[in-house]
Amino acid sequence: MRHRAGFASLMLCCVLVPMAGCGSSTPAPTPPENIEDEGRKMAMIELFDLLKMRESESGGKPATKAKDFARYEMLYSASYPKVRDGEIVLIYGAKIDPAKADTIIAYEKVVPESGGYVLMQDGATVKKLTADEFKSAPKAEGTK
Numbered sequence: 001m002r003h004r005a006g007f008a009s010l011m012l013c014c015v016l017v018p019m020a021g022c023g024s025s026t027p028a029p030t031p032p033e034n035i036e037d038e039g040r041k042m043a044m045i046e047l048f049d050l051l052k053m054r055e056s057e058s059g060g061k062p063a064t065k066a067k068d069f070a071r072y073e074m075l076y077s078a079s080y081p082k083v084r085d086g087e088i089v090l091i092y093g094a095k096i097d098p099a100k101a102d103t104i105i106a107y108e109k110v111v112p113e114s115g116g117y118v119l120m121q122d123g124a125t126v127k128k129l130t131a132d133e134f135k136s137a138p139k140a141e142g143t144k
Contacts, residue, residue: 039078040108040117041126047079047088047106048123051096062095062142093142094121101125105140 050072054063063069066084073080082088083106090106097103100121108116115130121140129137 041128043078043082043088044106044108044117044119044126046076047083047090047119048096048126050076050079050083051090051105052123055096060095062093063090064092064143066090091140091142094140096123097121097140098123100140103138103140104134107134 050069051063053072053075054069055061058068069076069080069083073084079088083090087109088106089109091104094105096105101124103121104118105121105123106119108118110116111118111129111131111134113131115128115134117126117128118134118137119126
């Protein structure tokens with residue numbers, strides 16, 4: 001019986017000590033400061049994949065309207081509905097261009113008035129800009 005009590009104590013220590021964080025030198029990951037903000041940013045990142053998919057499957061032709069993306073709705077559920085519903089403004093007719101990390105190809109509808117996230121034409125860059133920064137930033141050639 002004494003043996004079992006010692007074993008139970010040992011097991012309890014093995015469970016509780018790691019839970020207290022004493023045995024780990026790796027810090028626990030911290031959640032993003034603003035989950036909504038993170039979701040908005042991720043929608044812009046996903047939009048690049050949507051644009052890339054569309055250009056790839058259309059022989060390099062960029063989209064000219066939101067409906068051009070309709071067939072991808074299930075794959076890109078964070079970005080396509082926002083483009084379709086006008087929450088994200090895409091500059092239609094503009095192609096992805098890796099050399100244009102400073103040129104805006106898409107932005108949240110609220111950006112011109114209150115700032116927010118923009119997707120640059122290189123596709124690898126998503127930035128949060130103020131309304132004033134947005135006004136002075138170069139925009140891709142195409143139609144809104």
